[in-house]
Amino acid sequence: QLQLQESGPGLVKPSETLSLTCTVSGGSITRDSYSWGWIRQPPGKGLEWIGNIYNSGSAYYNPSLKSRVTLSLDTSKSQFSLNLSSVTAADTAVYYCARPSVTVIGEWDWFDPWGQGTLVTVSS
Amino acid sequence: QSALTQPASVSGSPGQSITISCTGTSSDVGSYNLVSWYQQHPGKAPKLIIYEATQRPSGVSDRFSASKSGNTASLTISRVRADDEADYYCSSYAGSTTHVVFGGGTKVTVL
Numbered sequence: 001q002l003q004l005q006e007s008g009p010g011l012v013k014p015s016e017t018l019s020l021t022c023t024v025s026g027g028s029i030t031r032d033s034y035s036w037g038w039i040r041q042p043p044g045k046g047l048e049w050i051g052n053i054y055n056s057g058s059a060y061y062n063p064s065l066k067s068r069v070t071l072s073l074d075t076s077k078s079q080f081s082l083n084l085s086s087v088t089a090a091d092t093a094v095y096y097c098a099r100p101s102v103t104v105i106g107e108w109d110w111f112d113p114w115g116q117g118t119l120v121t122v123s124s
Numbered sequence: 125q126s127a128l129t130q131p132a133s134v135s136g137s138p139g140q141s142i143t144i145s146c147t148g149t150s151s152d153v154g155s156y157n158l159v160s161w162y163q164q165h166p167g168k169a170p171k172l173i174i175y176e177a178t179q180r181p182s183g184v185s186d187r188f189s190a191s192k193s194g195n196t197a198s199l200t201i202s203r204v205r206a207d208d209e210a211d212y213y214c215s216s217y218a219g220s221t222t223h224v225v226f227g228g229g230t231k232v233t234v235l
Contacts, residue, residue, distance in 0.1 A: 039226075046213065047170065047213050047215075047229070048226065049224040049226060052223070062222075062223070107158055107217045109158050109217065110172050111170075112181070116169050
């Protein structure tokens with residue numbers, strides 16, 4: 001059974017880069033048709049999609065975050081990563097990694113499974 | 125402001141049915157059957173309960189059902205129980221530019 005686990009610093013200073021990693025276990029990160037994604041949730045608020053990345057390395061981002069976000073894969077470690085630059089207090093959130101399903105014509109479908117989430121606070 | 129509109133809260137007594145709406149536009153919900161619903165208990169990760177507008181994953185109670193009409197998707201919880209108290213989120217594919225959008229979430233309270 002596929003399992004995902006987020007890791008990374010819980011505190012980031014304003015203007016710096018937030019970096020998180022998601023480790024995949026119970027399955028191959030490079031399996032055909034698999035892709036990987038990040039979603040965040042500010043405290044007390046709703047979910048916001050950040051971006052998805054195919055196991056080929058092609059990535060797709062939320063237009064509102066696109067200028068600051070980079071997703072990448074490290075297949076040797078069964079990990080994928082999120083970098084969010086120039087953070088402000090508005091980036092304080094629980095960050096989840098998840099596996100998005102994709103249709104045969106490349107449309108994003110449901111997210112399952114999800115990691116447990118990790119809280120990142122942006123503060124000096 | 126979320127791309128998909130959900131009521132902030134919905135409540136019902138045990139045994140009753142409740143319905144949560146998720147209203148989008150012709151660019152997302154109205155154009156694709158790629159609507160999913162998630163249940164989130166406090167302090168926990170979201171859990172997929174409906175995919176592709178009406179499909180229920182294996183292991184999810186048949187008390188959860190969903191439909192879609194035009195730009196609005198709906199989730200119905202039948203025979204509501206105390207452990208159904210949670211936040212519920214809808215999500216939709218939104219085309220090749222916006223990609224994925226979520227609703228603002230609905231808090232379900234069992235009276």
